[in-house]
Amino acid sequence: MTVAPTDAPRPRRSDVTRAAILGAARERFASDGYERATIRAIAADARIDPSMVMRYYGSKEGLFAAAAEFDLRLPDLTDVPPGQLGEVLIRHFLARWEGDETLAALLRTASTNPGAAERMRGIFASQLSAAVAGFGTDPATTSRRAGLVASQILGLAFTRYIVRLPPMVEMAPEELVGWVAPTLQRYLTGLPEN
Amino acid sequence: MTVAPTDAPRPRRSDVTRAAILGAARERFASDGYERATIRAIAADARIDPSMVMRYYGSKEGLFAAAAEFDLRLPDLTDVPPGQLGEVLIRHFLARWEGDETLAALLRTASTNPGAAERMRGIFASQLSAAVAGFGTDPATTSRRAGLVASQILGLAFTRYIVRLPPMVEMAPEELVGWVAPTLQRYLTGLPEN
DNA sequence: TTGGTGTGTCAACAGTTGTTGGCCTACGGT
DNA sequence: ACCGTAGGCCAACAACTGTTGACACACCAA
Secondary structure, three states, X not given: OOOOOOOOOOOOOOHHHHXXXXXXXXXXXXXXXXXXXXHHHHHHHOOOXXXXXXXXXXXXXXXXXXXXXXXXXXXOHHHXXXXXHHHHHHHHHHHHHHOOOHXXXXXXXXXXXXXXXXXXXXXXXXXXXXXXXXXXXXXXXXXXXXXXXXHHHHHHHHXXXXXXXXXXXXXXXXXXXXXXXXXXXHHHHOOOOO | OOOOOOOOOOOOOOHHHHHHHHHHHHHHHHHHHHHHOXXXXXXXXXXXXXXXXXXXXXXXXXXXXXXXXXXXXXOOHHHOOHHHHHHXXXXXXXXXXXXXXXXXXXXXHHOOOHHHHHHHHHHHHHHHHHHHHOOOOOHHHHHHHHHHHHHHHHHHHHHHHHOOOHHHHHOOHHHHHHXXXXXXXXXXXXXXXX
């Protein structure tokens, strides 16, 4: 035995094709949404036959599930000065999806596809809530604080990357940070008014 | 001549059918989004033949255009105490679409349909910007302030009514007001941090 | 009564979609 | 050199889509 006996998926010859399909799928899902992104179009982008998509990913839903794998990659917030949490978060999010269209695909699809909505719930419920809980807020309010942060973050993404409201598109990242950081900061560490 | 000679569309016998189609269309568009809401399903809900939809609204796009007619019905903000703008706005928005599913239809569709996105841009660019401009902020920042307000408002709607993030669904309107009003207030009358 | 127009149904069209099975080819271990 | 198998393409299916035209009935003015 030259390699580990179990759990050693030796590289398949088709890995490049798989990756090409996944890349094309992400692009199409991101720009067109789930329904308008046809398997034929994705296959054409990847320069392969539509039937290959089915063989490697089983179905369109399976393909989307693979393409929409998304990790917020939230940093560890415990060593962030409590007063800079908002700024760190908004900076991270802006950087995170300015270069990755997966979230746009997820955002577009979550509007109409129940499975994608469920996945989005999962991502923000687990990853974001976990990060927010990481620096020790009152557990009773943690999930609501995380939800409020999600509402502003997703609203920003929706208006800037999906609907493309002109003023939201025009603003430079630094200006957005200046406006949104205090919002997130208050959602995380502040108190509601009433 | 018994009535006004021009521009007097006397009530047609089919007005109830037209209204039934429009109501069914709004429901379907709101719950399924543009692509999944089929004309056949809408016609079935309205208990008429699919071809009637075409006759009265020309095409699916025309039907959507009619069904997605939306007015934010923003109150006049000039007589609101400047310190309560955020609270008034968030209260108004919550009340406005808790009972009207048109905005949900628009929100779902704007994710994938360019025409709907354009309409959403128009609504927020004209109606919201106009209202924000109404109480005399610096014209140079008005559109950005309006955009930021839209980002939080739409993010709230998206997480609460579309994706249905549990913490956002659970929160009572009053609690949401307490959290979000200060955000809108600062977007409208505050200064950015940097 | 009569004719025309508005209201509605039925059946079918042409195109697109996800999906399937058969077939050919070329790699790679033995 | 051989042969099993994985990678890839082609053609087709069945279902569903928006859309159209022909046809039937009911209303209403003349």
